[in-house]
Amino acid sequence: MNALVTGILLGGFYAALAIGLSIAFGLLDIVNIAHPAFIILGAFVAFIFNSQFGLDPILVSVIFAPVFFLIGVLIYKVYYASFEKTGAEALRGLAFFFGVMFIIEVLLIIYFGVDFQMVQADYIDFKLTFGGGVDLPFRMLVPFVIAMIMTLGLQYFSSKTFFGKAMQAVAQDPVALRLMAIDPARIKRIAFGISLATCSIAGALFVIVMPIEPSIGRLYIGIVFAIVVLGGLGSQTGTLIGAMLLGLVESLITTFFGPSWSPAVAFGALILVLAFKPTGILGRVGDTRG
């Protein structure tokens, strides 16, 4: 029972890590391999303000989300001008984001060293205990709630608003979008900004859940891409389900078979799902990218 609860909480946390990538990779076809690195950057921003001024990490991350948004807009401009415009984005774009990842890591190492850091907040050590041995540690519950708000909010935004629909259409046929008076480059710029803004918030959640060091993001590259593919490219709801599934699998396997098995089983689940439904859990039929 406890393993189930832990799994759901972990799944919510994973959803926060992956939701931005589900926009960048799932909708815009931008293989942002630096996504977890940006999350760690966000985590360190939360850490600085928390350790220096005692501010709440989540509050800091919300304040910094617009800054991350602007960084995203800027990065997309560079990416567009250097790669996408000439159609060279596939391999060089990947190399570009690899480079961005290393730059972020090295800068963080220079400023903070390679030691683990953590944040302080009243609720972090707090925990609700129920009968039957079920615990609700606030260290996991708070990130879960924030992750849900963010994920469901983005899901609503992308399915209900004009901008969200344009975001979904932009990779399918940018020229047709122009015929609807929509500038595809602008849509992608803003959407990528939103994707990075989620990194700020996911970063704060990350540092609440566990201690951070500059290159810890690398461990999560596989997981976040797996979640996006598992859920179905382009579906934010799918990403949430995929994240829950991986969280549950990881938690159950860790409890019953030990932690060393959990990545193998998690990625095994990915292969299994893709074997039966190549477009992912909620992927749209006819999506040939899967």
Add this chain to the structure above:
Amino acid sequence: MSKLTINNISAGYGSVQVLHDVTLDVQTGETVVLLGTNGNGKSTLLKSVMGLITPSSGAVEIEVDGQITNLIGKGTEEIVELGVSMVPEGRRLFPLLTVEENLTLGAYREAARRKIAETLDFCFTTFPRLKERRKQQAGSLSGGEQQMVAVARALMSEPRILLVDEPSVGLAPILVSQMIAKIKELKELKNLTVLMAEQNFNQAIKIADRGYVIVHGHIEFEGKSASDLENNDMIKQYYLGA
């Protein structure tokens, strides 16, 4: 008032010139057809009007409600804002989005958003089939249904001038004549000015007020009326095999 004037435009792709000094006009409320077989520059001409291609020389002007605007150098988005809309060749739907989502995106421009409920209703009344299929992915529709979505989507932006590029491509003959009849009906209901590129002469002529024949990027013949086109020797030679 909504008219389109194209003066002496030349255009192409890179070093390949496709259009040579093409001049044509479409007056308020007219349906003008641009006839020509594959590869003669029909699409290139329409793309030049929409700003998807920048002509190397010449002028494209529209007049909407007394306001004359030169379209050369303007971006596609801006041209759509001015009230020109195009049904592109090959339909170019967003295949993974639903019919309704495709149509909604058509109404992205500010002026169209305010009337979206009304225009959507209009589209569903005109194409009842689309209403049945509104929640279905556009990519899963039949060719005829996809063409309906493409036409309806172009109307969602509330255009005054409508360009239609080869509505007959990939459709069964019966669907072609239905689609052509629909375009005429919509033109009358919405007071549109229509320029339609088409290679199916027999179908296009049914709704044409006038027409031009384009051959290798030159306007070879200008028919002042539908019967004028029908009785032309060159057309007989090209299309009717006489």
